[in-house]
Amino acid sequence: MNCTDFLAKLTDYFDGQIESELLQEVKEHLGTCHHCEVVVDTTRKTIAVYQEQQPYDFPEDVQTRLRSAARFRRVARHSTRTARRRSGVWIRSCEHARTA
Numbered sequence: 348m349n350c351t352d353f354l355a356k357l358t359d360y361f362d363g364q365i366e367s368e369l370l371q372e373v374k375e376h377l378g379t380c381h382h383c384e385v386v387v388d389t390t391r392k393t394i395a396v397y398q399e400q401q402p403y404d405f406p407e408d409v410q411t412r413l414r415s416a417a418r419f420r421r422v423a424r425h426s427t428r429t430a431r432r433r434s435g436v437w438i439r440s441c442e443h444a445r446t447a
């Protein structure tokens with residue numbers, strides 16, 4: 348097993364979804380490859396940090412700004428769709444006028 352093979356199996360390794368024969372190859376590779384050992388160690392620590400995190404409420408002013416940004420994007424998207432629809436009608440009526 349080389350580093351590329353190992354990295355391709357990294358998720359399965361952490362999920363415990365790896366066959367015993369392959370697991371042996373992974374362990375042998377980790378025993379000889381410092382780079383992959385660092386990847387495993389860092390990934391393990393990252394997972395631990397995320398698992399320790401509690402849900403966090405944004406401060407009220409941040410929530411307000413996020414809601415208004417989302418509203419602005421919805422309105423902008425609607426306006427763009429409406430403008431496209433209207434210009435489509437305008438183009439079709441011009442084509443109709445040209446062919447009539």
Ligand SMILES: [Zn+2]
Binds near residue numbers: 351380381384
């Ligand atoms: Zn490696």
